Amino acid sequence: MNGNLETRRWRVILAEDDVLLREGLASLLRGAGVEVVGQAGDASELLHLVERHEPDLVVVDIRMPPTHSTEGLDAARRIRAEHPSIGILVLSAHVEVEHAIDLIAAGERTGYLLKSRVTEVDQLLETLDRIAQGGSVVDPALVQELVEARRKNDPLSELSEREREVLALMAEGRSNAGIARQLWVTEGTVEKHVRSILSKLSLEATSDDHRRVLAVLAFLEAR
């Protein structure tokens, strides 16, 4: 259930103002073989720890003291600017599309996940894994909200059921291989779907997964 421990020799820093939650999360990650090198209760402590430990990954709550608004997001942007190689997972209690797009636009190795996901250990580890490997991750619930938003003259109505599934997985930041695994189809089939989708939505094809996520998110948000 915990997968391959060898691939998770990440050094992680956690930033979360609720001590109990932070400790729980740390314990969970340690149990999965992750090395938690630091825990911060607010953004400045996080930045300090990042400087000191240069971790592989940072898991940060978006809402922290002192104002409990978007401190986590701001800290993520600074870390991204100063340490582009550090992967960043931002946790949010609510789906906030603007925040998610902001974060993903900051660069690859970023993820935006609903906080409640931390109790789904596998999902959390998979997310961290994808970020660590250079991917971008967007919470399925957020993608769902974007895809399900009703529009008059909706371009998405052109898509088949399967194509919509593929589009959602693209928006979640999955690669073609990842999508193929999810849907139990071959990568070739996924490529075919992707081409069809991009053409129907008049989106440019790109081999860069990160740029593809951004383009799809922007399209869904603006549609």
Add this chain to the structure above:
Amino acid sequence: MSSAKGEASAALAAVERVAEALDAEVAVILRGHELVAAVGYPEHSAPLAELESVAASARDSQITVPGVGMCPATAVPLEYPPGAMLLVARSGGGGLSRTEQSLLRAMARATSMTMRVQRLLEEERANREIAERLANEHAALRQVATLVAELAPGDEIFAAVAEQAARLHGAGSASVVRFEPDGSARIAGSWGPMPPVGARVDLSGEGLTTAVRRSGEPVRVDAYEGRAGPVMELVREFGIHSSVGAPISVERRMWGIIAIFAHGSGSLPADSEQTLMSFGELIATAISNAQARVELRRVADEQGALRRVATLVAGGASPPETFSAVAAEVARLFDAEIALVLRFEADGSATVVGARSEPGNEVRLGTELVVAGVGVVVSVRRTERPARSERFDGPAGSVAGYLQRLGARCGVGAPITVGGHLWGAVVAATRRPEALPADSESRVGEFTELVGTAIAKTELRAELNASRARLVVAGDEARRRIERDLHDGVQQRLLALTLALRNAADIVPGDLTDLAQQLSRIVDGLNDVFEELRELSRGVHPAILSQGGLVPALKSLARRSAVPVELELGTVERLAPPVEVAAYHAVSEALVDVARHSGASLVRVKLAVEDATLRLTVHDDGGADPTRGSGLAGLADRVEALGGTIAVSSPEGKGTAIVLELPVEPISGLPTAQVPQPGSGGPSPRVGEQGSSATGSANGEEGSWP
């Protein structure tokens, strides 16, 4: 008693006829000691005593006849005039024969009858003359009375009355003279050759005017000889022979006189004094009627002005509207060139909040003037009572100085009191030489009471609004706090517990599958609770609103809407939290409403901020439904408290439109919450200056609201 002319000539004709018929030397009609008619004696030489004794004896006797000597005489009584005797004397012989005596008696009867008829005729004529004169007099007075009723007292009416008086009395001229407050007397109106209207009448000599004024009674001057002074120049210039004057008393005060004059050889009737007195009384009535009318009109004008202002105030007019109306009404009522409504400031100055001034001398609203020097406002401020001033002297930039520069000669003012405290003053001033009426200051006071009421009402309303707005804000704050507590407290703790449970599940020995399954179910249950809590939290207060503002919050609402939404949001800065919350809830409720009732296929949401007002429109293409908008009822109170409006219109076939308008800076004195507001540093305009007029430069931040 003298006999009438006709009677006398009838008597003379009778004695002549008797003397002739009886060939008598003497014929006489006697009545008591009076010789009514006689022939046979040289004029004025009839021996009255002798004749009397003959008549009284009633017997035949002898009398002395001039040029003849003693002659027998006979006397017979006349039936008319009573007690009169007809007596004849004839020379020679032994007196009258029987026949002659019969003839004498018959002629006596005829004479009596003739004289009586003559007398009656004369009486009749005299009566007719009197009736005619009375009729003339009556007509003249009636004509004057009509003039009095129809015309305001002025040159016209005085001249008309003078003419009537002159004509009635057959006078050559007439005039009405008025006593002026300065003690002089002037011609108020005249007819015939007289000095012009407005000419002074000299009172130093012993003229008619002086005499009437002194006595208070009608006076007749028949002879000017021996009199002195300037009066005589007039008398000579106009050829005045005699005059009659009567007083005009208005409410026990000697107002003036009316006089008629005879020129040259003319004369004035004996009873002129009485009729002239009636003319005087009529003029007095005219004057006091006119004064009453002026007073009545003044009261009516004032009541009208007060009613107009009161209606404004009752209708909820803003103080600036009330100030400007009061300035206009006061200026009009007193015919004053300038009227100001002033607000006293704590620093001793006064701000012009309402003004009515002449073109060229305008005073701008919002001007701050010093209260110093000598003038009405200084007195009102010091005494807190109505005041009047006929002198204005103050430094530049002061109210008194301003009025002085305008050339004001009389000003009145009254304090405006709000809640028992002196708030300001209303002042009216004129540069006309005559002073404003004596009670003007207290009449201004009636307006200041209305002004005070308007201000108090507005203050009360502003306080009420502010307090309602504070309640709304406090409610928002509480909800935000609850949301934060839920997020930072309960939700985090729930997650932490779920995690702990997950960790515990991981270390359950592999053979205890039941326990592992049970723990897993509890984790799932907790996740459901977490979801519910998140929805609840969003309902209490959308975190996205306080974090990102209206644009992301409305986008989020649109994505979740069951009916497609088109947003037209433009660029909207962060607004005051209560405004953002109101707009968010309006859209949220409207979308729920649309989904529930309308069957619409599209909703357009448009948001714009212009002229410091947020305008939000939610328009759907659904059908009409009378229950539409009911979900917004709860929002109306909030919107109203923030000084905004919300309207729902659902015209047949055109869907439903909800229009929300909110001032971006809702109510003064509200906390500007955590979100920094660009350009909202200063306090909001205070009540007194809201919507100040175009000419007003009153800027909201100056001055304080005492």
